[in-house]
Amino acid sequence: MKKILALVLALCMIFALAACGQKAAPAAAKTKIGMVTDVGGVNDKSFNQTSWEGLQALAAEDSSFEVKYLESKTDADYQTNINTFIDEGYDLVICVGYMLADATRQAAEANPDQKFAIIDDSSCADLPNVACLMFAQEQASYLVGLVAGAVTQSKTVGYVQGMVSDSMNLFGIGFITGVLEQCPGATVLQYNANNFGDIAGGNTAAKDMITKGADVIYQAAGGTGIGVMNACDEEGIWGIGVDTDQAVVLGNDHIITSAMKRVDIASQDISKAVKAGTYTAGVHMYDLSNGGVDLAPTKTHIPEDVLKLVEAAKADIIAGKKTVPTTTAECPTFTLG
Amino acid sequence: MKKKKHFLDVISENRFIHILLSILLGFLVGALFLVIMGLSVGAAYGRLISSVTSLKGFSYVIVYSIPYIVVGLSVAFSFKTGVFNIGAEGQFVVGSMAAAVTAILGASIPKPLLIPLCFLAAMLAGAVWGVIVGFLKTKWGINEVLSMIMFNWIAFYLSNFIAGLPAIKSEGTAEATKNIPVNASTLLSKDFINSLGLAPTANWGILIAILMTVLVWFVIEKTTLGYELKAVGSNKFAAEYGGISVNRSILTALAISGALAGLGGALQLMGMGNRISIFSSQEGFGFAGIVVALIGCSNPFGVLIAGIFYGALMYGGSKLNLEGVPTQLISVIVGTVVFFIAISVIFENLKRLKARDDRNAEAAAIKKAEEKKEEKK
Numbered sequence: 001m002k003k004i005l006a007l008v009l010a011l012c013m014i015f016a017l018a019a020c021g022q023k024a025a026p027a028a029a030k031t032k033i034g035m036v037t038d039v040g041g042v043n044d045k046s047f048n049q050t051s052w053e054g055l056q057a058l059a060a061e062d063s064s065f066e067v068k069y070l071e072s073k074t075d076a077d078y079q080t081n082i083n084t085f086i087d088e089g090y091d092l093v094i095c096v097g098y099m100l101a102d103a104t105r106q107a108a109e110a111n112p113d114q115k116f117a118i119i120d121d122s123s124c125a126d127l128p129n130v131a132c133l134m135f136a137q138e139q140a141s142y143l144v145g146l147v148a149g150a151v152t153q154s155k156t157v158g159y160v161q162g163m164v165s166d167s168m169n170l171f172g173i174g175f176i177t178g179v180l181e182q183c184p185g186a187t188v189l190q191y192n193a194n195n196f197g198d199i200a201g202g203n204t205a206a207k208d209m210i211t212k213g214a215d216v217i218y219q220a221a222g223g224t225g226i227g228v229m230n231a232c233d234e235e236g237i238w239g240i241g242v243d244t245d246q247a248v249v250l251g252n253d254h255i256i257t258s259a260m261k262r263v264d265i266a267s268q269d270i271s272k273a274v275k276a277g278t279y280t281a282g283v284h285m286y287d288l289s290n291g292g293v294d295l296a297p298t299k300t301h302i303p304e305d306v307l308k309l310v311e312a313a314k315a316d317i318i319a320g321k322k323t324v325p326t327t328t329a330e331c332p333t334f335t336l337g
Numbered sequence: 338m339k340k341k342k343h344f345l346d347v348i349s350e351n352r353f354i355h356i357l358l359s360i361l362l363g364f365l366v367g368a369l370f371l372v373i374m375g376l377s378v379g380a381a382y383g384r385l386i387s388s389v390t391s392l393k394g395f396s397y398v399i400v401y402s403i404p405y406i407v408v409g410l411s412v413a414f415s416f417k418t419g420v421f422n423i424g425a426e427g428q429f430v431v432g433s434m435a436a437a438v439t440a441i442l443g444a445s446i447p448k449p450l451l452i453p454l455c456f457l458a459a460m461l462a463g464a465v466w467g468v469i470v471g472f473l474k475t476k477w478g479i480n481e482v483l484s485m486i487m488f489n490w491i492a493f494y495l496s497n498f499i500a501g502l503p504a505i506k507s508e509g510t511a512e513a514t515k516n517i518p519v520n521a522s523t524l525l526s527k528d529f530i531n532s533l534g535l536a537p538t539a540n541w542g543i544l545i546a547i548l549m550t551v552l553v554w555f556v557i558e559k560t561t562l563g564y565e566l567k568a569v570g571s572n573k574f575a576a577e578y579g580g581i582s583v584n585r586s587i588l589t590a591l592a593i594s595g596a597l598a599g600l601g602g603a604l605q606l607m608g609m610g611n612r613i614s615i616f617s618s619q620e621g622f623g624f625a626g627i628v629v630a631l632i633g634c635s636n637p638f639g640v641l642i643a644g645i646f647y648g649a650l651m652y653g654g655s656k657l658n659l660e661g662v663p664t665q666l667i668s669v670i671v672g673t674v675v676f677f678i679a680i681s682v683i684f685e686n687l688k689r690l691k692a693r694d695d696r697n698a699e700a701a702a703i704k705k706a707e708e709k710k711e712e713k714k
């Protein structure tokens with residue numbers, strides 16, 4: 001009994017000690033930015049992580065920003081997390097991902113004075129207090145498609161998608177358009193993992209494609225995609241990353257390049273706008289022309305002539321001389337949609 | 338001479354102290370991790386406590402705890418009856434999907450009829466999910482733990498499949514079912530919530546959870562059925578010898594346990610979730626139920642309290658990031674608590690070893706004394 005008592009007392013002391021720890025002094029008025037992740041969590045090596053890193057970088061260079069994130073474990077947590085930031089008086093709530101669209105709409109309607117931003121969703125564009133940060137993912141996917149079409153020797157490439165939806169399909173449509181333009185008649189093996197977190201499943205799917213002759217594989221599948229990239233590394237074929245510069249993030253030397261989506265820049269822009277008082281609701285489009293999407297800095301493995309060709313295509317798109325298709329009707333080879 | 342009670346004796350004899358100690362140790366280990374990471378223990382635990390003690394915070398805790406209580410009851414019930422319902426996860430999923438389908442397709446049915454209908458559908462689905470596993474076990478002796486884990490995945494993909502059907506899927510871009518109609522919602526009225534300043538998701542599901550707690554306690558403690566199930570749980574051979582059909586008991590236990598888990602799914606959907614997303618990973622309510630049942634000592638009222646405790650950890654824990662503390666801290670705490678509860682077996686064994694040593698020492702002493710007597714003669 002004595003020992004229990006001792007233990008309990010010791011615990012009490014720890015808590016008491018800890019309790020008289022820091023009580024932060026009220027700092028000068030800061031611009032408080034809150035970010036709510038989707039169920040992928042903040043370390044998803046994908047857009048949750050990228051946008052959080054963007055906000056962290058912002059806070060590091062400008063100390064008048066205070067940035068915080070809340071992770072959602074289930075679909076039902078979105079509303080709670082958004083409300084936590086509202087209750088804490090945050091200036092801007094950034095909701096990462098289209099899964100939060102309904103929760104954002106609900107919160108935005110109930111709190112008309114609160115500013116919101118949502119990534120990858122345009123369904124809230126009609127609300128006066130929601131900025132919709134959209135990305136032309138088909139443009140970056142098209143560019144990596146050109147790369148894949150140029151470097152494939154077996155004329156067979158693979159593509160793994162995390163889920164079928166209009167927004168996700170843009171990746172596949174852009175990629176396949178690029179591949180077929182560069183390598184007419186190529187076979188594109190396609191797989192819908194229906195899962196953003198299944199590393200083992202991604203690995204198996206990629207190995208299956210490799211057995212069928214694929215020598216370049218692109219993925220837009222979050223954590224499942226990590227498995228795909230690992231398989232490319234193990235089998236010694238080219239993989240193409242997505243969202244971040246995955247060759248660097250994953251430390252994988254078989255990633256020839258990645259289709260970057262600068263979620264970090266988008267969340268920084270909107271945060272700066274809130275501070276400067278220039279925040280506007282509605283759709284904010286990020287594409288090749290403003291650097292919102294692009295090829296990753298890692299492209300050392302891409303042959304010189306291919307790189308030139310890609311740069312030319314990029315210039316054409318920016319100049320408006322070329323448009324990348326966005327619907328399955330324009331790209332019948334894309335079969336997942 | 339009155340022997341002083343040993344520390345281990347106290348712990349193994351008093352479950353309550355044991356659980357409390359485990360929880361304290363959980364927080365201690367959590368504090369240790371915070372210190373290692375160079376974070377403020379006071380800020381983290383202060384936020385944890387302050388976020389659940391306001392009226393609004395507490396109403397959130399209650400909302401969060403509803404599914405944990407009911408699923409905890411489901412697992413606790415199965416523990417009492419000698420089956421380990423690790424399949425509560427799957428039963429929860431099919432239950433909530435059954436409720437969602439009923440609610441979406443039956444949107445025109447009036448509220449007083451639709452809500453019980455959704456509950457029934459969920460319980461039925463959960464029960465069926467449990468009974469299939471029970472059937473495999475009783476008919477062909479297939480280990481229920483294995484088939485339950487597999488059935489969790491079948492439920493997972495079945496739910497994703499149904500959520501993608503045109504009649505069920507959301508019309509917007511969301512990868513989820515349609516929102517359930519207001520007729521099937523257990524939310525309290527907006528005016529009531531706003532006037533008290535409660536959580537926007539405050540709902541009366543907690544009443545069902547409390548009702549179920551009492552009901553489960555009554556069935557286990559006060560009915561013949563409960564007596565039979567418990568008898569099978571403690572020794573199935575003795576129970577069979579006593580004329581109880583073991584197979585029927587297992588099926589009944591799994592049906593009831595499954596129905597409870599399914600109901601948990603419905604309560605979560607109709608109170609808080611409002612829709613079911615296409616899962617990318619298991620949401621883990623069933624596994625949380627196992628933790629709650631363990632902390633609650635499989636006692637229905639214990640489970641009620643443990644469920645609220647777990648809900649508080651989950652809700653308070655969700656805010657830890659505001660202090661720069663990773664939410665995984667909660668998993669560390671919960672994991673440690675479960676670990677210390679589960680090692681009660683070790684306490685028991687230590688006690689037994691100590692008792693044996695004591696006996697040996699006593700025997701040796703007696704022997705020595707006798708030898709001395711002999712010598713004197």
